[in-house]
Amino acid sequence: MIPLLIAKKRDGGELSRAEIEQIVLGYVRGEVPDYQVAAWLMACYLQGLSDAETLALTEIMAASGEQVDLSAIDAPTLDKHSTGGVGDKTSLVLVPLLAAGGVAIAKMSGRGLGFTGGTVDKLESIPGYRTELTAQEMLAQVQRIGCCLAGQSASLAPADKLLYALRDATATVESIPLIAASIMSKKLAGGAQHILLDVKVGAGAFMTTRERAEQLARTLARIGEGAGRRTHAVLTDMSQPLGYTVGNALEVREAIETLRPDLPSHPRFEELVCALAGQAFALCGLEPDAERGRTRAERLLRNGDALEKFRQLVQAQGGEPRVVDDLSLLPRAPIVAEWVSPQSGYVAEVAPRAVALAALQLGAGRQKKEDAIDPAVGVEVLKSIGDPVQAGEPVFRIHARTEASLQQAMATLQNALRVSEAPVPPRAVLLD
Ligand code: URA
Numbered sequence: 001m002i003p004l005l006i007a008k009k010r011d012g013g014e015l016s017r018a019e020i021e022q023i024v025l026g027y028v029r030g031e032v033p034d035y036q037v038a039a040w041l042m043a044c045y046l047q048g049l050s051d052a053e054t055l056a057l058t059e060i061m062a063a064s065g066e067q068v069d070l071s072a073i074d075a076p077t078l079d080k081h082s083t084g085g086v087g088d089k090t091s092l093v094l095v096p097l098l099a100a101g102g103v104a105i106a107k108m109s110g111r112g113l114g115f116t117g118g119t120v121d122k123l124e125s126i127p128g129y130r131t132e133l134t135a136q137e138m139l140a141q142v143q144r145i146g147c148c149l150a151g152q153s154a155s156l157a158p159a160d161k162l163l164y165a166l167r168d169a170t171a172t173v174e175s176i177p178l179i180a181a182s183i184m185s186k187k188l189a190g191g192a193q194h195i196l197l198d199v200k201v202g203a204g205a206f207m208t209t210r211e212r213a214e215q216l217a218r219t220l221a222r223i224g225e226g227a228g229r230r231t232h233a234v235l236t237d238m239s240q241p242l243g244y245t246v247g248n249a250l251e252v253r254e255a256i257e258t259l260r261p262d263l264p265s266h267p268r269f270e271e272l273v274c275a276l277a278g279q280a281f282a283l284c285g286l287e288p289d290a291e292r293g294r295t296r297a298e299r300l301l302r303n304g305d306a307l308e309k310f311r312q313l314v315q316a317q318g319g320e321p322r323v324v325d326d327l328s329l330l331p332r333a334p335i336v337a338e339w340v341s342p343q344s345g346y347v348a349e350v351a352p353r354a355v356a357l358a359a360l361q362l363g364a365g366r367q368k369k370e371d372a373i374d375p376a377v378g379v380e381v382l383k384s385i386g387d388p389v390q391a392g393e394p395v396f397r398i399h400a401r402t403e404a405s406l407q408q409a410m411a412t413l414q415n416a417l418r419v420s421e422a423p424v425p426p427r428a429v430l431l432d
Contacts, residue, residue, distance in 0.1 A: 002026070002036045009043035017056040024060050028159050034166060041163070041172040049177035054219060055226040057177075061185035062227075064159035068106065068135060068191035073142060075104040076284035079192035080276070081183060083216070086204040086352035087241035087381070091119045091149065092255035093273045094280075096309035099146035100300045101277070103284050106142045108152045108190060112365050112373070117248065120151045121365075125249035125331055125375035129319030145312045157185040176212065180219040188227050194283045195224045195231045198276060201431060202239035204352025210235070210431070232283050235431040236272060240350040240385050242429075243269035247364040247378010247399060249330040256324055259307040268384060268429045274298055275430050331376035333362075333399035335406055344391045345419040347383045354416035355379055355396075358409040362400050377401055379409065386426030389419060 005019050015023075023040055026032035049057065070077045078098065082088055095107050109119035120131045133141070133150040141148045154161075160182050167173045187195050199207065199217040207213035217233035224231025243266045245254040258265040258273065278287075278294030287293040300306045307324065315321040323329045359365060363374035380397035383389055396413050400406035 002032055006036060006040045006043055009040060009047055012047050014050050015053055017060070020053065020056050021060050024057065024159050024163070025064065027162060028064050037163070038166055038170045038172075041167055041170060041178070044178060045172040045175040048175075049181075051222055051226070054177040054181055055223055058181040058184045058188065058223050059227060061157050061159040061163070061181060062188035065157055065189065066135065066153065066155040067189045068138075068156075070104070070106060070139070070142070070191040070193075072139070073104045075102055075146065076194060076286065077104045077106070077192040078194040078196060078280055078284055079105065079187050079190050080107065080196045080198070080280065081187060082198040083183070083200050083206050085200040085202075085238035085242060086117075086356045087243050087246045087251065088117070088200070088238075089119075089122060089243065089245070089251040089255045090198065090273060090276065092122060092252065093258050093306070094276055095147050095149050096259065096313055097273065097277050097297060097300055097306040098280050099313075100305040100309040101281060101296055102286055103146070103280060104142050105147045106138050106190065106192070107147065107149050108156070108186070109149065110152055117246070117251065117359075117365060119149065121373055121375075122248045122251050123149060123319075125252050126314055126319040126323055127329065129314060130317050133317070141316050145309070145316055147309065147313055148317070149313060150317070152186070156189045160185045176215050176219055180216060180223055184220060184223040184227070187224070188229070193229060194280070195229050196276065196280050196283060197221070197224075197231065197233040199233055199235050200238035201235055202237055202352070204241060204356065205238035214432075230283055232279055234276065234279060237427055237429050237431055238352065239427055241352050241355050241381050242272065244381050245378060246355050246359045246381065247362070248373065248375040249332070250378040250380065250399065252323075253327050253330055256307075256310070256327060259301065259310050260324075261302050261304050261307070270301075272429045274301070333374075333376040333401055335398075335400040335403065337398050337400070337406055337410075338394040339396040339398060339410055339413050340392050341389045341395050341417065341419060342391060343419050345389060345421045346424040347385050347387045347389055347395075347417065348420040348424045349418035350381060350383065350385060351416045351418075354412055355381060358396075358398070358412040358416070361408045361412060362398070362405050374401055377405070379413070383417075384426065386424050
């Protein structure tokens, strides 16, 4: 029977929900072997999936494990997902900001792998912060303070975990319907009524072209709406690192600086946070439109309410809340050195993957799932595209554990900066 279903997909046919269920749930139960599912995945990759198939696959994966029930929460519930990028610490600011504005968020995040960092790793650089919460703990905390920021529960969408590992081993990851179904299965199982998606585009993102990012955004939104959730997707720029830090504790520091009304924040990062928050407030019906949502977000940052919510969040999850006032309580690397521009002009490129590779070489990320990370190390990016720069002016500040890793990162960063003699326009963070 399964070979007939594989053949149907191979030849461009459309599988019914029941047929997709046979394959996916059969696989989860151990009744359908890897090689048949791998062949079906390749057929999906080559032939694509219809909207109906994509929605069915997503809902089947979402229902394959625990489904969080947020119906006891009075406030509008929202989940947010970013497709990830270099220096993306948006959730650290957005979650407390939205909770301060009356949105309930039970946010589950992943660990970093390869060139992108993970929110969970970043949070664990706060002394004591606990990222492993049970479903009951999450629910109780969201009822009490309006938010939680924890690791992805292993019992959520187990079919996605199995299929993802198989896709990874069979060169079938880069299929838009498979990516969209994978992302949305976890969002649907997370139980929120509203879903905000930040699809990143550019050299530092999973989707490097605008066209593919748009396709992914539309597919994600169609799944969300098809499953009865109010969903909105935005395209944002990832042609350079987001904000000015890449590395775990450094990114927590930047998130706190953004939340603190008394400290300056990186304008592109704050712009992104306020734009996403504006969309979220509008999506949840707390403001009539995104523009007024953005004004609400700016007010919550300025009056310290978002910062106070972050402090409550850290405390609720066992972390040291004094980090909010005293950034020196975050882990710090023993060696700090600057990389200076070899020439004068205007910054034309800050290659995100080169910065990410330098951070990885310093120990901020992991190349294999089992690798340990060093929370203290990373790179500060002191210039953005369009900024004027003088020869000898610092462009990167490197935080290293050892002299050898510092030298390796310095060499990698040689490939990160391109300077133009002619002025270069700054790059907008919001694309669509
Ligand atoms: N992120 C996911 O969760 N799944 C994919 O398939 C790709 C990125």
